[in-house]
Amino acid sequence: MPSLGVQPLCTEQYGSRGAQYYLPSPDGCLSCVGDEPGRVGWRSLREIFMSVFLPQGYPESVSQDYLRYQIWDTVQAFASSITGALATQAVLKGVGVGDHTSTVTAATVTWILKDGTGMLGRILFAWMKGSKLDCDAKQWRLFADGLNDLAIFMEILAPAFPACFTLIVCISGFFKCIVGVAGGATRAALTMHQARRDNMADVSAKDGSQETLVNLAGLLVSLLLIPLVADRLQLTYALYSLFTALHLYANYRAVRAVCMETLNRARLRLALHHFLCQGWVPTPTHVNPQEPLLPAEFQQACKGNSRSYLIALNRKAGTVAVALARGTNSVDTIQACAHALLLEALLCQTLPLGAVEGEMLQELQRQLRGAPDRETWAVLTETHQLLDRFFPQFLSGLVSAGWVTDRNLLGAEEWRLDWTPKDKKVL
Template identity: 25%
Template sequence: MSQTFQFSLSSTAFNSSSLNLKKLKKVKILCSSKHSSFKDDDVNEGGEGLSRVILVERYSNGTAKRYIIGDDSRLRTILIEEDRSTQNRFGVLHSPDKRLSWLPDTVKAFILPAGFPGSVSDDYLQYMLLQFPTNVTGWICHTIVTSSLLKAVGVGSFSGTTAAASAAAIRWVSKDGIGAVGRLFIGGRFGNLFDDDPKQWRMYADFIGSAGSIFDLTTPLYPGYFLPLASLGNLTKAIARGLKDPSSRVIQSHFAISANLGEIAAKEEVWEVVAQLVGLGLGILILDTPGLVKSYTVLSSTWLIVRLLHLWLRYESLSVLQFNTINLKRARTLVKSHVLHSTVPGCMDCNKEENILVWSQFMKPIIIFGSPLDKMDGMERSHFMVEALLKLYANEKYILVVNQQLDDLKFYVSFKVGATSVSVLRSIWQTFWLSENWESKGNVCDQLANSLMELENRFDDFIQKLKDAEWDTQQLNLKVPKEISIDDINTS
């Protein structure tokens, strides 16, 4: 099936010392494409004949997809293996740490920070290797002490049924162990989320912790299922703790404007301990109230009321935080204001407008970052379209295309090698301009070209207004997806 696209693009010239687009003449590009099948051995990897590579899409697992135009003018792709050097957040290449060369890559990704070893200090690995056996010995001691505590409260005795106390201790510690799996999963799989939106994850931690408490609350109804219910409760609450602890550290770092993070953490501990003592005292008073302990319905209703009050207070406390860093949610608010009104809100107004509960992925307009090119409409069929987009985005470290849906627009962004947080911010600005000025019957590439011109004309003003409003433009919490990156090797 043949398809024909007519693009009217503005040619651009690139100067490495300047990010400004220089308007030249209008160029008409007539794109016709055919959907065709091919095999890897059809591609001339040696570069002979008319075959040429126009683009390489690199993946974090060490493979790369080459987009090749064959001598029959058809677009083909071939998947190859590449050298697996690691790259830190600043784009500097590092060789893998030889001390951990025996570990599978999936395990390394689970236990080490992204970009290791370049993303951490030199003493990180040695410290963690010593911390591990330190924590192991600590938990061995915890297990032994737990057995002694159970004996002290009447589960067995030193002279009597010691086996019963040991069995009870094993069950109790097993409950804690199952719960620890939740923290293991959160830390290994989602450790890169907390810097971006600590308010959201701190709130989610309380929601999940509340669900865990429900399992504990139902144990009196089903005493025969104490271990599975208590284990599920511990697992859920451990997941909540896995979300809570790193989010709280990010919030503490926000408070520590005088490089006094240790003192901030210590003083917060004081507040928490005092609150713990007051809460325990009030809890004991409630349990001593006649009728509460005997009636499960009254007890659970009391818990529900207090828990709902707790969640509301948590939301209010997080709402007062005023971060001057720019994450995806705040970037959307700031960009929208600048696109529509050429102004940006201050830190206080923007943080108040920020929705703590909603995920940025579900906010409008829908932006899908780190999308492979072959997932974009028409990319796998037309080398003319690929080359046209490479020329159009020659000055940018990303490629943005629009997929017009029946009810809404979706924007797909693929990032090139060397893209930074500023690249992400620029793509967001272009997305909002397109969203506000989109003409469904207009020429797609004309609108992309116009949005890029608007971006170049107004982005510097946007950055200046951010600085005037005291936003931190040096440290943007806008991460470039590392799973896929484009190596634009032929834009001429």
């Protein structure tokens, strides 16, 4: 606070970016010293830019990873805008723009087929994968951008194969609509993570403003590049390769910058393995950089078995089958998934004599790998007992480390099971 000479009666703060102090004056009124809250956002071009393109209350109103993510997201959007312009030029050339022998009808039919195929792809992808996009938002975001680059490459190549032009652009449109679904859904999931004051609409709107500004810059650069690449295929391919490499790298850095506190399968797996080996639960900032970003290795069913779940193991198939009980809450689901991950670790990994139940884990691993199929249930019972002993400590460690446990991204489907107690007859 500046040296005022008089003790202020009150102080008014505009987030972390400015303050004003109200002082008593001889005439009985209040005098104001410092920035005026209503105008603090307009003091300079920097403040104007922040007010237009950043959520209100930044940086307190968003997650700590917001700025790093948005910087790399801006870079990838610019690169994608340039390659998209190259693809648009190629498609327009392919449908006959500038060719006096082409007809409007043929071009219109090609465009309608392209859009129609894309609409079909949008519906099918949303049906097949829509429920999984929240759980692995980072992986699906990378998938969407990689598929988008492939679709653009197909459009750039399409004019070189006139006999197959319509088929190629239809497949490209199919891919691009999948990109639209996956990209839009994962963007919503990331926006939910970034919004820390129930300000999803503001964060989303400002993200749209940032993207519009970047696309405008991309259009201006494209106006300079398009005349240079006309009828110069080698230069077109070189520019595509350059900006695609930048696009993929920026996307990788963007999703690596995201540090999510909710538990999905990969993050829970890493946290549990670390807890079993080291005896303490890692923080989200420790686990997120280790999360695999390629579609993945752990695609088995993950839930649990006790009062709130039933579990079965098929060692030959390498799968864990889990049924959640009706009324299961988020903590129950985390425990169920932790049990499944524990079984996976016992079957597939070498567990050291760590700080948590090390000798017991070694013994269970030996029994599970060597036991006949008919004795598997006995070993499963022992894993139940082991999990009951250490899960409360693990859960407490998750909360202390900053993980969110009242909701999760573990991908449990909506099916729930009611099992009848043995002493209850079923009519």
